[in-house]
Amino acid sequence: MAPAFPIDDPPPARPAEPDPGDCCGEGCVHCVLDRYDEAMARYQAALEAWRVRHPDLTLP
Numbered sequence: 600m601a602p603a604f605p606i607d608d609p610p611p612a613r614p615a616e617p618d619p620g621d622c623c624g625e626g627c628v629h630c631v632l633d634r635y636d637e638a639m640a641r642y643q644a645a646l647e648a649w650r651v652r653h654p655d656l657t658l659p
Contacts, residue, residue, distance in 0.1 A: 610658055611645035614638035 604610060617631045649657075 604656065605653070608649070608652065610649050610653075614642055621642055654656075 614635060616633050621631045646658075
């Protein structure tokens with residue numbers, strides 16, 4: 600059974616990982632891999648804040 604998360608404060612959604620072919624390998628300034636890394640950093644910060652607000656809940 601899935602844990603019951605608060606409806607008004609669900610856990611943050613993990614960003615979708617780009618496919619290996621999404622990067623062209625040409626060193627673009629805004630590479631999809633850089634954007635993914637930035638999205639993961641935001642996700643980690645949001646997840647940590649969510650865990651502080653909900654210490655009694657765990658993610659599957």
